Amino acid sequence: MKINWGTSIVLAFVGFISFIMYFIITMNVDKAYDHELVTEDYYGVELAYQNDIDRLNNANTLSENVSYKKTKDGLVITFPKGLDYKTIKGKIILYRPSSKQLDFETPISLSDAHLLVKDKRLLDGRWNLRIEWEYQGKPYLFKEEIHL
Structure with missing residues (x-):
């Protein structure tokens, strides 16, 4: 043929x-x-982005910002010195870009200036740490990409 x-x-x-x-x-x-989508309500999150910028600017006005350190027990988050840690309210969000099932959120409940996120929830690799907190009615935000 x-x-x-x-x-x-x-x-x-x-x-x-x-x-x-x-x-x-x-x-x-x-x-x-x-x-997977980064967030379910992507457009709603983007519309509220100016609030995040304002919160980041508030955090930058502090003499010391939130810090973190990886220890054998987990991730230790330290809030700025000189603040009354009992009145700090907010939440800690750990987002894992590679798997939505590993994402979690923890409310901030402080008995001292440090907060421990247990190691059993944190797998090695990349995480996006987001700490949304409020002190004396003023909102603050700390966010950073971390590698554990």
């Missing part, structure tokens, strides 16, 4: 379209290629 150039072009297009469709179906069905 002899194939002319018109048939060859049609077969090439059909082969190319089949190849592309295979990859589209594989990427949508296979769990190994699972893709």
Whole structure:
């Protein structure tokens, strides 16, 4: 059987379209290629971004900002000295970019200037640390990418 150039072009297009469709179906069905949104309400979070900028600016006006240190017990978060730690309220959010199931949020409850996040919840790798806290009615924010 002899194939002319018109048939060859049609077969090439059909082969190319089949190849592309295979990859589209594989990427949508296979769990190994699972893709998650960074946040469920992406646009709502972006609209509230100015609040984050204001909170970061408030934190930058402090003489000392929040700090953290990895210890054998976990992640120790230290709040600025000179503040009445009993009146600090807020939450600590640890976000794992590679897996939504590992994300967690912890309320801030201080008995001294330090807060310990237990090591059993923290796997090695990259985390985004976000500390939203309030002191004397003024909101503050500390966020940083950390590697454990």
